[in-house]
Amino acid sequence: MVTRVRGGLLIGIAATTIVGLPLGVSALPEGLVAWPTGIRDTFLALDFGGLWTHPQIWTVILTFAFVDLFDTAGTLVGVAGKAGLLDEQGHLPRARGALLADSLATCIGALLGTSTTTTYAESATGVADGGRTGFTSLTVAALFLLALFFGPLVQMVPAAATAPVLVLVGAFMMEPIRQIDFADPAEGIAAFLTILVMPLAFSITEGIAVGIVAYTLLRAIQRRGRVSIPLLILSALFLLRYLI
Known part of the structure; x- marks a missing residue:
């Protein structure tokens, strides 16, 4: 190579x-x-x-x-x-x-x-x-x-x-x-968690799930609760999957 x-x-x-x-x-x-x-x-x-x-x-x-x-x-x-x-x-x-x-x-x-x-x-x-x-x-x-x-x-x-x-x-x-813009805490931390969890959990889906939930939470904190509805729905679906 x-x-x-x-x-x-x-x-x-x-x-x-x-x-x-x-x-x-x-x-x-x-x-x-x-x-x-x-x-x-x-x-x-x-x-x-x-x-x-x-x-x-x-x-x-x-x-x-x-x-x-x-x-x-x-x-x-x-x-x-x-x-x-x-x-x-x-x-x-x-x-x-x-x-x-x-x-x-x-x-x-x-x-x-x-x-x-x-x-x-x-x-x-x-x-x-x-x-x-x-x-x-x-x-x-x-x-x-x-x-x-x-x-x-x-x-x-x-x-x-x-x-x-x-x-x-x-x-x-x-x-x-x-x-990836690592200067943006929400984007950088969410991306880092996604990359970290994928090999540890042996699953691409698990990494995406953790990354999206983390990104939604951090964006909500940054913008004082103002987060796009599709992102909230997607995070809720990921959380619901773990509860089921």
């Missing part, structure tokens, strides 16, 4: 995996190709009756929806900022399309019986290697589809090879903080 080599992260993962073979960190698979595991047991295995026999499931559904929404929003803004795709006001053009794609993937994933599908912050690695257009996304999607048939080879990669990449992703995502 320091020498601007394209695919440097992928080369690093592959090299670490190979070096780990004699050390016992990684192991050679029995084969390179395998047929993907079937989804017969999970496809359309929907239990609508459980919504009424187990009312507490509504809390789980709302929590997942809340986390998915703000994880996606936070990741989109962060990755788009790294790619230089935000406008002068810091807004993401055509964000509706990105959110629609994410929501459709979540719905389809649920019907197939997969874990929650969302936008991943690891996308910053693609941006760091020069990915900027929709063709990058299509290429990655095609490679993911192809990877289904190379499960043994993918499982060969140890966590020790991918963990450093995640650290670099965090470093990439730190670049936009230079645009």
Whole structure:
């Protein structure tokens, strides 16, 4: 990455995996190709009756929806900022399309019986290697589809090879903080808490929640209670989530 080599992260993962073979960190698979595991047991295995026999499931559904929404929003803004795709006001053009794609993937994933599908912050690695257009996304999607048939080879990669990449992703995502006005206590403290809580709580949503609530409180103190209604509503929703 320091020498601007394209695919440097992928080369690093592959090299670490190979070096780990004699050390016992990684192991050679029995084969390179395998047929993907079937989804017969999970496809359309929907239990609508459980919504009424187990009312507490509504809390789980709302929590997942809340986390998915703000994880996606936070990741989109962060990755788009790294790619230089935000406008002068810091807004993401055509964000509706990105959110629609994410929501459709979540719905389809649920019907197939997969874990929650969302936008991943690891996308910053693609941006760091020069990915900027929709063709990058299509290429990655095609490679993911192809990877289904190379499960043994993918499982060969140890966590020790991918963990450093995640650290670099965090470093990439730190670049936009230079645009934060730390001279403004409300903005600076809220941003600091957001950055601090995300890794400690292992959640983008938790960091956003703490940051927005802190920002609302500090702004209310600065302006003697005069805070925008949308900001108050958003803070109330975050607080309500913790109470539920």
